[in-house]
Amino acid sequence: MKTLITGATGQLGNLVVTHLLNHLPARDIAVSVRTPAKAADLAAKGIDVRHGNFDELALMTDAFKDVETALIISGEADNATRIAQHRIAVDAAKAAGVKHLVYTSIIDPRVDADFTYSAIHLDTENYIKESGLDYTLLRNSFYADLLLAGVPHALETGNFGAPAGDAKITYIPRNDLAEAAAAVLANPHAHTNKTYDLTGNAAVTHTEIASYIAAASGKQVTFVDLPAEVHLDILNSFGLPDHLIEALAGLYVGAKKGDYEKVSPDIAKLLGRPAQSVEAFIKNALAP
Ligand SMILES: NC(=O)c1ccc[n+]([C@@H]2O[C@H](COP(=O)([O-])OP(=O)(O)OC[C@H]3O[C@@H](n4cnc5c(N)ncnc54)[C@H](OP(=O)(O)O)[C@@H]3O)[C@@H](O)[C@H]2O)c1
Numbered sequence: 685m686k687t688l689i690t691g692a693t694g695q696l697g698n699l700v701v702t703h704l705l706n707h708l709p710a711r712d713i714a715v716s717v718r719t720p721a722k723a724a725d726l727a728a729k730g731i732d733v734r735h736g737n738f739d740e741l742a743l744m745t746d747a748f749k750d751v752e753t754a755l756i757i758s759g760e761a762d763n764a765t766r767i768a769q770h771r772i773a774v775d776a777a778k779a780a781g782v783k784h785l786v787y788t789s790i791i792d793p794r795v796d797a798d799f800t801y802s803a804i805h806l807d808t809e810n811y812i813k814e815s816g817l818d819y820t821l822l823r824n825s826f827y828a829d830l831l832l833a834g835v836p837h838a839l840e841t842g843n844f845g846a847p848a849g850d851a852k853i854t855y856i857p858r859n860d861l862a863e864a865a866a867a868v869l870a871n872p873h874a875h876t877n878k879t880y881d882l883t884g885n886a887a888v889t890h891t892e893i894a895s896y897i898a899a900a901s902g903k904q905v906t907f908v909d910l911p912a913e914v915h916l917d918i919l920n921s922f923g924l925p926d927h928l929i930e931a932l933a934g935l936y937v938g939a940k941k942g943d944y945e946k947v948s949p950d951i952a953k954l955l956g957r958p959a960q961s962v963e964a965f966i967k968n969a970l971a972p
Contacts, residue, residue, distance in 0.1 A: 685750055687869050688714040688782075690736060690773065691757035693722040695829075696788065699862030700755060700869070701726060707870030716747040738769035741776055748780035753872045755786040755865055756808075762927035763804050770808040774815050784818040784872045786865065791825045791854070791881060791944055798938035801931045809879075820868050821879040825944060826935070828855040828884065828965045831893055835970070838905045844894040845908040847915040851939035852887035854947055857965045864954040881948035885958040896963045900970040912937075 687708060691697035692715035704713055710729045716736030717723045723733045736747030738759055748754060756773050759766055777785055793805035805823075812819045838844040861882055868875045894907035910918075912933060919929045938944065951959045960968075 685752035686712055686714040686732060688716055688748065688751040688754040689757065690716045690755065691759070692726060693717045693719060694757060696858055696862055697757050699859055700865045701731065703863045703866030704869055707866060714751060738773045741772050744773055744776035745779045748777050748782050751780065751782050753784040753786065753869055754782050755869055758788050758805065763800065766804045767807045770804070771811050774811050778815050778817060782817065784876070785812050786820045786822065786868055786872070787812055788865065789821050789823045791823050791883065793823065797943065798934035799931055800934050818876045820872065820875040822865055822868065823879060823881045824861050825854045825856050825883040827858045828962050829858045831855065831966070832969055835897060838894070838897050839901055839903055842904050842906060843908045844890065844897060844905050845910045846890050847910045847912045847936045848890040849909055849940050850889055851936060852889055852945040853939050854883035854887045854944055855962050856882065856884035856951065856959045860951060860955065860959040864951055867954045880950040880954065882951045883946070883948045885947065885961055887945040887947055888962050893962060896966040900967045
């Protein structure tokens with residue numbers, strides 16, 4: 685019986701596989717990906733690459749065959765589509781005889797959160813619980829990696845902008861979340877029916893983040909508190925889908941209300957060390 689990871693051609697999934705290889709031999713690991721050709725590097729390592737897509741129940745059920753524990757990595761679509769996709773993934777896992785589902789959720793999933801994707805995660809969490817399978821819910825906070833998108837502009841202009849005000853957010857490196865997921869997959873019985881809040885080791889403001897970018901680059905960088913309309917214009921100029929724009933805008937509305945400022949000790953329990961700080965993450969990312 686294998687341990688399977690969905691979305692392994694994505695950034696988080698690829699990192700989970702890398703960390704899981706420190707715990708399990710490649711022959712015990714399978715991945716389900718939408719485009720198997722993109723996973724040739726994983727196949728070359730001896731990992732069982734399977735074709736899966738949350739849109740297709742039969743395909744997904746085949747992908748989950750002979751799997752004991754599976755990590756379902758949340759996909760990318762509007763709320764109604766993604767809720768249906770995740771339900772298909774759970775149904776497929778159950779039909780295929782998977783024993784334990786691990787899911788990448790979000791901190792404080794709520795139906796009425798300003799961060800609109802939150803409602804998807806609440807639905808999927810509840811659906812997993814109702815499935816009767818063993819489960820582990822990884823409530824991931826926001827990736828520190830997302831902050832890097834603003835760095836080139838900050839270095840060019842000195843302005844690090846976001847509609848964040850004084851909001852404190854427990855950003856955490858994606859790599860730490862991947863390592864935590866791998867630790868759970870390597871020893872699922874120790875995490876049966878547990879829910880973990882996986883936050884950074886501190887909640888930081890965007891003023892502090894600007895100071896980290898300044899220190900790491902040696903340039904003057906200041907936080908600019910963008911009006912919500914300006915932020916929306918910028919997101920629209922990137923041509924992002926409406927549901928993503930709504931979620932990103934809502935993230936900061938919720939963060940300003942304190943939705944994402946609570947630090948949890950759970951990540952240190954899974955990693956055996958604290959998460960890398962945002963300051964160290966940025967210093968590392970900007971190192972020459
Ligand atoms: N906590 C945060 O800050 C944060 C930020 C961004 C996203 N997220 C969530 O966390 C997930 C993982 O993050 P990431 O950085 O790894 O994102 P990513 O690089 O965009 O990877 C997303 C993965 O989901 C897969 N996927 C999308 N739709 C699917 C479907 N219908 N069926 C099966 N797989 C599907 C993609 O498959 P392909 O490889 O075939 O494209 C990809 O592998 C995201 O999908 C999103 O739900 C969290």
